Amino acid sequence: MKAVTKTSRSHGAAYRSADVPVINRDELLIRVTAASINPGDLAIYNSSAPDFSPAQLPFIFGQEFCGEVVEIGSLAKGFEKGDFVSVESHIFCGVCGQCRNDQRHICQNLRVIGRDTQGGLAEYAAVPARCSWKHTDDSLKDIGAVMGPFGSSVHAVLAEDIVGRTVLISGCAPQGLFAAGIAKAGGAKRVVALDASSYRRKLALKMGADAAIDSSGSDCLSKITKTCGSEGVDAVIEMSGGAKAVSLGLKALRPGGRFVAFGLPVTNLSLDYAGDIVRRGIRLEGVAGREIFRSWYKMESLLKSGAVDPRPAITHTFPMKDFKKAFALINSKEKNCGKIILKP
Numbered sequence: 001m002k003a004v005t006k007t008s009r010s011h012g013a014a015y016r017s018a019d020v021p022v023i024n025r026d027e028l029l030i031r032v033t034a035a036s037i038n039p040g041d042l043a044i045y046n047s048s049a050p051d052f053s054p055a056q057l058p059f060i061f062g063q064e065f066c067g068e069v070v071e072i073g074s075l076a077k078g079f080e081k082g083d084f085v086s087v088e089s090h091i092f093c094g095v096c097g098q099c100r101n102d103q104r105h106i107c108q109n110l111r112v113i114g115r116d117t118q119g120g121l122a123e124y125a126a127v128p129a130r131c132s133w134k135h136t137d138d139s140l141k142d143i144g145a146v147m148g149p150f151g152s153s154v155h156a157v158l159a160e161d162i163v164g165r166t167v168l169i170s171g172c173a174p175q176g177l178f179a180a181g182i183a184k185a186g187g188a189k190r191v192v193a194l195d196a197s198s199y200r201r202k203l204a205l206k207m208g209a210d211a212a213i214d215s216s217g218s219d220c221l222s223k224i225t226k227t228c229g230s231e232g233v234d235a236v237i238e239m240s241g242g243a244k245a246v247s248l249g250l251k252a253l254r255p256g257g258r259f260v261a262f263g264l265p266v267t268n269l270s271l272d273y274a275g276d277i278v279r280r281g282i283r284l285e286g287v288a289g290r291e292i293f294r295s296w297y298k299m300e301s302l303l304k305s306g307a308v309d310p311r312p313a314i315t316h317t318f319p320m321k322d323f324k325k326a327f328a329l330i331n332s333k334e335k336n337c338g339k340i341i342l343k344p
């Protein structure tokens with residue numbers, strides 16, 4: 001088979017031949033029909049991921065993908081050849097305290113497919129059966145590769161009731177774009193998106209945001225206040241990890257508001273901890289991944305009912321062999337892209 005393969009510690013990757021994976025008894029062999037690119041893949045491609053070890057080389061990365069089941073391990077129950085599955089990239093152990101308390105997404109022994117194991121930017125991938133979401137029909141086949149990231153946005157936005165609330169989406173990369181649509185579908189009174197890219201602000205409006213503010217402009221806080229009200233926003237969904245954005249989001253909240261920390265800063269942040277969080281009673285919630293599989297049931301319902309449509313956020317599809325074009329677009333200063341799909 002062909003696969004996008006990291007062959008050295010330097011920037012980039014190669015599209016080269018590899019053996020079709022041999023599955024373990026608890027795994028499925030998936031013929032990948034589509035994969036999408038996420039920040040973790042980008043960090044590996046750019047060689048900027050701190051948890052990427054030379055010992056893994058050469059390795060096939062890719063955390064978000066879907067496909068057809070073509071082989072089934074003897075212990076992998078509940079699947080048939082020909083089933084269409086999306087992949088939950090978080091491999092949970094099933095026996096730690098977190099897993100036994102319904103928090104598999106923050107398993108103490110968590111491994112990530114395509115980071116800690118061979119991934120899905122390939123024609124075939126081996127996936128534990130317990131990390132495979134079987135579709136019951138073909139209605140979501142075209143968006144099967146983005147189910148994982150969409151589920152993360154579902155978890156981030158809907159962890160708490162947002163009906164009638166004002167919501168600020170900070171950062172309109174794909175996770176933020178999905179979040180804008182989910183917030184609107186979840187009954188938010190007003191959804192305001194924040195991003196420096198005019199292309200992505202337009203996408204946020206397409207996804208259902210009521211307003212989109214240029215984060216590179218001056219006086220963002222007063223613009224947020226103007227559109228959401230002087231009392232401050234009820235919830236901030238922080239998807240960018242940018243130091244300025246985190247500080248702005250905290251200041252934009254009303255006292256007692258909810259700050260969802262999702263975006264990953266590349267350096268340690270300096271915050272007005274006492275003034276912006278403690279004294280104002282801000283509720284800070286870290287969100288990593290999605291609840292396995294509660295978020296999947298929620299998103300299937302949201303998607304099949306038509307309450308939210310992630311398709312406007314999917315802006316480009318390339319043959320997998322053209323993966324360099326996709327990464328160049330995401331790495332570009334302009335960021336004129338939303339979610340990008342690669343097809344083997």
Ligand SMILES: [Zn+2]
Pocket residue numbers: 092093094095096097098099104107108109110
């Ligand atoms: Zn566990």
